[in-house]
Amino acid sequence: MLSAVLPLLFLLLLVAPPSAGSEPVPPFGPGERMSYDIHWTFIHAGTAELTCAPDTELDGAPARLFRAEARTLGWVDTFYKVRDTMEAWTDLDVTHSLLYKKDQNEGSYHKKVELVFDKAANLSYRYARGKLQHTLDQPCDVFDPMSILFAFRKQVLYKGLRFDANVSDGKISVVGTAYVEGVEKVETGIGEVDAHKVRLDISHLSGVFKKSRDAELYVWFTADERRIPVKVRSKVAVGHFTMTLNGYRPPDPR
Template sequence: MREQYKGVFTGWMFGLLLSGAALAQGETRSAFSPGEQARYRVQYLGVTAGSAQVTVGAPMKQWGKDVWPIVSMAKSESVAGVWPVKDKYVSYWDFTTQRVLGSDMLEDQNNKRRRVRVKMGEDGRSALVVKQKEGETPRESTHELPEGTLDVAGATFALRNVALEVGREYSYPVFTGSKSFQMKAKVEARETLATALGKQDVYRMRVYTEFSGNLASKRDMVAWFTADGRRVPVRIEAELALGSIVAELMDYEQGKALAPAPAATARNGL
């Protein structure tokens, strides 16, 4: 299990828990804001394998622009057969344009560290990626992307700003730092779900991805978002090549109330 688990925990947390198909449109008030914090329990093959915390940080400047940092922390539990993992991913969300300006990832797995920085181009059609393993020289690469591409974290947060409707499908291009592909999500039903925070009125969504290798899905991912104005992911299930993973919301703190954000241009509704 140790060899199989290596990389799967963090890869899934940052590649699935924080991913979705995005359509930044419709509403003028953001479903999230600085100060919001969500903590998840992650189970792998039916065993609690770790936790993840997603926080919308205080407004800051990045590359000369005002952004909200979306900070994601993933940590493995001390259980047999699991590599020690303590990773951090920061996505820089431009709340005025509903797009991501780039991201920083610090990966720490089995005491091996790696940094990855992605900076989206001003035209929204390219990205500069810098990768560096500890003790090695940084490696740079440039990628051409479809206009309006988001990273995996920004995609979910953009989706949260959409008025979800049963039967509707949403789609958006996503860039992982090495691969670009189209992600799709369809709202299948509105139902009641029992959670650690009590019964929740939720939308059940089926999400199609194109991850490969250990993250390849045997079936589409299923996610449940609250049906209120926050649209918080409360449960996510995925059947990967190496087994099943489930993430459940355990604690949630709402962000500070802010003035309405500018409406974004509608895109890619199917």
């Protein structure tokens, strides 16, 4: 069951794209790195890392590149090894996705997915194991499951705020909704921080969330201009999963 949740810790950050109230300079940039501990109930099951890579080009146009990795540890790694990596390319202003890649290795299951977004045609093309599997109509501005997290961090947060965003994995395209419930103290590997508690709508989700009665998913972002995701918590039928920040490196000086 661990394999059903680890990738979703990134997939489920379904929040809003930049709006007129967004800050002109995002709080992230090349060089930023966030590392996490993943716990399944009381078991230290794995680690994860999010990075903002140096700006690059995609099809001759400037692009931002984000990377994520998740892996199991210890005895969990012995009986069910997880090595998942994801990469996401967006425009420099992070207003829409350009390309998304996922390399999923969980036990004996291995799968590579590539999701190409054609903004001019409002289409996406999902390739699995090198073959075109899905062509999907998309809204004007849509995000992949990972870059939506960085788009959200451009927002100014406050209690009662609701977010709606277009997000797609190439098989379906949905409007994800999130709600800011307030500010709480959160213990992290870098100390205690004030953080906005954000509740995510999971009604569109499948797998272990769909099968779990009273399932829930929350994400906490620091209540400062950085808006660092410091904690993720999910409740599903197989137990509680948490992902907590244990290290942070700020972006390179601009």
